[in-house]
Amino acid sequence: MAPPESTENPRLPRSPRQAKPSQEPEKLDSSDLRLVNVLEDFWFTEIKAKIYIYLRKAGKSTAEDIVNGTGLYITSVREALADMHKTGVVKREKVAKKGAGKPPYTYEAIAPRDLIEKMSEDIQEKLSHIFMIDDLLKSPVEVRIPGFPIQLKIEKAGRSRSKKTP
Secondary structure (H helix, E strand, O other): OOOOOOOOOOOOOOOOOOOOHHHOOOOOOHHHHHHHHHHHHHOOOHHHHHHHHHHHHHOOEOHHHHHHHHOOOHHHHHHHHHHHHHOOOEEEEEOOOOOOOOOOEEEEEOOHHHHHHHHHHHHHHHHHHHHOHHHHHHOOOOOOOOOOOOOEEEEEOOEEEEEOOO
16 A cells, blocks of 8 residues: 655645755754764763754754754653753743744753863762762761862863862
């Protein structure tokens, strides 16, 4: 049995959920997926890594754009975006919308340099806690670490950025 033909009438306007042919959404390709794997090795879940790479590639996008470009489920995308916004990995702003319904947000990923800084702060804190395991095990009460005994230094060809916490 032959598959049914499309019932879409090309003369009718497309619904807002359908991409216009001239505005085909960005899609993740195999080189993008290699970058997803790199992010997964460090700090991200696969879903968050795909969203981050998609947003860096496509720029400001709605959750629906991200779903169309990554193939992820909308609930997974919304959950991940909420967490990524809370941690400062993505910025969001409401889109002006006419008519009924809640206006959607557009999301934008922070620059890789800013991401590295966020990651280094988190890694520095975790490494400092590991460094202090013996002291923490000896104390019957919670020990607050004044500053971090582990300091990370981020360098880029000819430039040095040291992340120091008081």
